[in-house]
Structures are given as C-alpha cells and as structure tokens.
Amino acid sequence: MSKKRALLVLNGELNFKKSDLKRLISKKEIDCIIAVDGGANKLRGLKLIPDLIIGDLDSLTEQNKVYFNQHNVNIIKYPVEKDQTDGEIAVDYCQKNGFEELYLTAALGGRIDQQLANLNLLEYIYELNLRAEMISLNLEIALIGQNEKKEFLSKKGYRLSLLPQSKTVCGLTIKGCKYSLENQDIFRSQSRGISNLIEDERALIELKSGLLIYVLEKLE
Template structure:
C-alpha cells in the first residue's frame, strides 16, 4: 500500500498527479490540497486541515464530495500535514509520498522535511515530490540508486551533524570514506556514470535529493 498526501503548497509546484495515480494508491488531502485533488477528479479517502486557505464555496464542495473530512482549529500543536502523516503512518503503508509541501513558506517546508524522520523511526519511506525534485532520508547502510534521465542530478546533504565514511560508487564524482558535516556543500549536484550506483555510510542520517532542470516541465 502506498499513500499519497497532497498539501496546499503552490499549485504550480505540483507534478502531474494523474500520472502517479493507480489502483494501489490511497489519496489523502490536506487543506487546499483537497481542492487540488478534486480539480483532478481524484477523490481522497481522507481530508485533514483547518481549511483556512479555501473559500466557503470550495469547503462546501469538499463536504459534498467527501465522506471523511476532519476539520481542526487553526491554533493547534501540529501542522495539518503532520496530522495527515501521523494518520498515514498508523496504516503501516509501504511508502508515503508528499506533494504540495514545497515552494511556499520556508518554515512549513523545513517542518515537512523534519516529518520524514518519523518515517525512518517507523521503517516507512516518506518522500517529498514536486515538479523538479524528489527527496528522502536514509539511515546508515549501503543503498543502490538507478540512473534517471528525468532526475539526473543527485545531491547528498547531512541531516545529522555528521555523516561518516560516505562512499559513492558509479558516480561522476566518486567518494571513498569521506566524512561530511553540516555546512558542507561537497555532495551537491552529482550524477551517475553507470546505470546503477551505490552509496553507503557508517553513521548519521543522509538526505538524498534527485533533481532536474526546470525545462522541460513534466
């Protein structure tokens, strides 16, 4: 089971949601993200939010279209997206993908990146997707990564203060047992030389970002 959560970030940052839709996907809407889904004729199974970013007409339409919509007060201890992620994790899915969580306020964006740690703690991969990037977090281990013409650039950023013994094989710029820490830009914008590359490290948490240039838009 894969759960897709669509939040209310700028509409122009969303990839084509229909291309990611299939019968194995469970859709969840957050605040204005519910409106985005309904515009694409995708009905989420759950909707969460304070809905302060939609009009009364749009909210009325959501109420008519959806069976399960939970409305929360604006003043609360969790963001709407965190509420949705917690619900999704309770379902024990294989993966959770977040959309509509980039391109707007930086405080919300960095908060959403922090939510990915919840997935690591519970053994569920949570990733963030927009029209230009995919990002996710990994724990120490050896990982494989496949070349993509759509997302050719690969960056590695330490989430913990230090990531030790980072090794990159099959990359244009390989590394061998290199320690990286907060503030380093050494591992920004690499590319694969081989069809499949590997990366490994001994300690820490690493953010992996796959990116492409803005044109053409897919």
C-alpha cells in the first residue's frame, strides 16, 4: 500500500511557476494539497485550488476566502491566539489523517522568525515519525537522523551543506563529495559542514547519532 503524501503550501516565498508546481505534485504523487493560511493566496495567484485551507486565516484575504468558498474548498479555522504556528497545526492535521510523507513549499523568505520556525518544523515532523522535505526552486532541505543513510543520485555539481540540528552529530561519513569524512563528529557551534560540492553520480551521507539538516542546492 502506497504512502499518503501531502503538499503543504506555507506563506513564505513561492518561487514555483504553475507548471513547475504541477510537475512537482505529479512527481511526488501528492494526494492532498494543503494551503497553510496565507499559502492559499499563493495558490490563488497560480490559479490552483487546494484540497484544504487550514490556520487562523489572519493572512488569507477576504476576496480569496470568498473565492475558495465558491470552489467548495474545505476551510478549517483556528483562533488567532494559540500556542502553535499554522504550520504546526497543518502537520498535526496530516499526522491525524494518516499522511506519512510531507512536502513543504513557500517555507522560506519573508519574516526571519517564521523561516526559523519552519526549519524547526522539520524536527517536529521527525519526532512524529513522519518524513518531510522542504522544497523550493532548485533547493531541497530535510533531516537525516540517527543511524540513517541518505543517498544523492545524479546530483553531480550540486552544493550540499550539512548543519547539525543536535548539539553534536557523531560518526558522520560523507562520500562522493569534494570534502569527504569518515566516521567524524561535527558540532552545531561550528560550520564544518557548510558548502560542500557533490562530485560523483552517487553521494552518501551517513551518521551514527544526532540530527542533521541537509541543504541541497542546484547551482546555476
């Protein structure tokens, strides 16, 4: 049985064209498009209809709210004063409704506090035992956890940065990149994993303990 996959469109910068986003939806076999509050405005701009709009709706324009109501989009409204971000609420919805893989877009750009909160949202998703990727045009961000391996295939020439999310990442191995490591520890307070370059058709990242954010970027 295939895994249920959701695309979460947040309220940052959405640098996909309509055709690019539709291609992503098809490639990732997305089952449900969820607009997180102001993310619905982004989709309206691309003339795409989400399956669900969720959040406190303080960023959703009244005009777009009317538009999506006319298109029978399911809208779940939460109070403005709450203990969670709209992104976290959307993740909880996905977890309760059986989604196992989440793809987040429009998660970067805009307010710096929201960007940091969205990056930390990857760890929240990880703690729920779900898989997640943050995707922008030419950019992919995700987590690698304890005893996990991550392969990058056909990504030669891409920039790859590794940032510890935990205080220490133990037993890190990097293969297929300009700067390789074998069973080394790296630390959140240092920048050793920044700006590597994939040089082989197959690159491998492996760690024994800790939590690591990777940033994969296609260079122009």
